[in-house]
Amino acid sequence: MALDSKTDAPRGAGPAGPRHVAIIMDGNGRWAQMRGRPRLLGHHAGAKRVREIVEACPDYGVKYLTIFAFSTENWKRTQSEVAGLMSLFRRYIQREAQDLYRRGVRVRFIGDRIRLDHKLVTLMDDLELLTSGNDRVHLTIALNYGGRDEVTRAAKRLAYEIEMGRLSHKDVDAETLARFLDTHVLPDPDLVIRTSGEARISNFLLWQSAYAEYEFIDTLWPDFSASEFGRIVQNYAARDRRYGGVKAPA
Numbered sequence: 001m002a003l004d005s006k007t008d009a010p011r012g013a014g015p016a017g018p019r020h021v022a023i024i025m026d027g028n029g030r031w032a033q034m035r036g037r038p039r040l041l042g043h044h045a046g047a048k049r050v051r052e053i054v055e056a057c058p059d060y061g062v063k064y065l066t067i068f069a070f071s072t073e074n075w076k077r078t079q080s081e082v083a084g085l086m087s088l089f090r091r092y093i094q095r096e097a098q099d100l101y102r103r104g105v106r107v108r109f110i111g112d113r114i115r116l117d118h119k120l121v122t123l124m125d126d127l128e129l130l131t132s133g134n135d136r137v138h139l140t141i142a143l144n145y146g147g148r149d150e151v152t153r154a155a156k157r158l159a160y161e162i163e164m165g166r167l168s169h170k171d172v173d174a175e176t177l178a179r180f181l182d183t184h185v186l187p188d189p190d191l192v193i194r195t196s197g198e199a200r201i202s203n204f205l206l207w208q209s210a211y212a213e214y215e216f217i218d219t220l221w222p223d224f225s226a227s228e229f230g231r232i233v234q235n236y237a238a239r240d241r242r243y244g245g246v247k248a249p250a
Contacts, residue, residue: 016237017061017233017234018188018189019061019063020063020065020190022065023065023067024192026194027042027046027195027222029221030042032195040085043084049221053065055103056226058136059226060098060229064140064189065138065140066140066141066183068142069204070142070145072111072145072146079112097130103136105136106132106133106136106138107128107133107138108138108185110145111146112144113144140186142205147204147205147206150207151177154180157179178207179192183208188210190212192213193214193232193234194216215236
């Protein structure tokens, strides 16, 4: 994580509202079960909610939005739910690609793609290429992503560079390692939101969120509205972010 030498604050953090918001979209399954419906229906409802939040970002000055779609631990779910989610991801990309492009959204995916099926990876690659020239909103989708897995993969790539003689161990510091993370082209998140009432970070952006503000809310993801998103983003401006320092007395 890059820090500003004058303020000890991560570079890219806005002076008022958050420039980069990350969201742990939790509660889809419970939302469906509360209605006596299959869990997968909740995931479909949650996918529709993503569009509303992406569209709201420019209204609140949010340039970067990162969403947690599927974790490295989610493979532990039932085979039918995992298969349903993978099918949902494919359909989401196919259905939303042109709309995302027209709205100026640049899409990136982070996470380990090795375990994902070839058709889904191809769709991900195509969407990244289609939207590569956009700059209105940067949407990053964490798919088969885990914070520990990401750091482990980054450490392996870093070790390989040292082994090949392209990098010295003496040159390794926090900024060096950060260049090998999936998010190396993104600013660190300023604000992390988790829906559904759970108060844990679930292996999401562990390195990048070292100085992020957190907001844990009870709303289930399919019920999370653009207005609630806006309220949280606007309230962020009132937070006192000292980055380990002490505010000087008046």
